[in-house]
Amino acid sequence: AQSVTQPDIHITVSEGASLELRCNYSYGATPYLFWYVQSPGQGLQLLLKYFSGDTLVQGIKGFEAEFKRSQSSFNLRKPSVHWSDAAEYFCAVGALGNTPLVFGKGTRLSVIA
């Protein structure tokens, strides 16, 4: 069965500092991997996705993620965090076709001045 683990429930970083959010997945076949962001009271917005090819993928808002098959990981990074990045971040895994995504429990990011 597919599963996603986000080990960090809550992370606090200073504005301007770098960020890395961890995600590990369990999936029998080639995974399709996603990062979504949820601002308070809002729905989930797609940041980036990995289907195949280059293992370093670029997304919106300056985020990137790297797929490492050997580690079953898909960590999200940003070189310099802005206060507006404070939100909940979800990693998800899926398969080809119209099948549902399986989400991790999320990591809440707080940004301090």
Add this chain to the structure above:
Amino acid sequence: DAGVIQSPRHEVTEMGQEVTLRCKPISGHNSLFWYRQTMMRGLELLIYFNNNVPIDDSGMPEDRFSAKMPNASFSTLKIQPSEPRDSAVYFCASGRQGNTEAFFGQGTRLTVV
């Protein structure tokens, strides 16, 4: 593109009452997913449809929950009777044929008192 539209955005109801949540997927999308989000359990898939047909409803917690998709542009999630433990944010998401990515609505925050 109006995105996935959910209504109402907020619903407060008394225990025992019937609650109906509504979703209009993105035009041209043929998959529709209902998720529930709580602090304890995160994002859980309740049910999903492909081409208006329910494919997997194993996530529906009890018989009190039912979902329909009478046509490609409308779906409902009904809870009858509602209970306080049903309080959560309910998300609808839609996707395109052969594409794993899901597009989320803003969610309905349900409070059962």
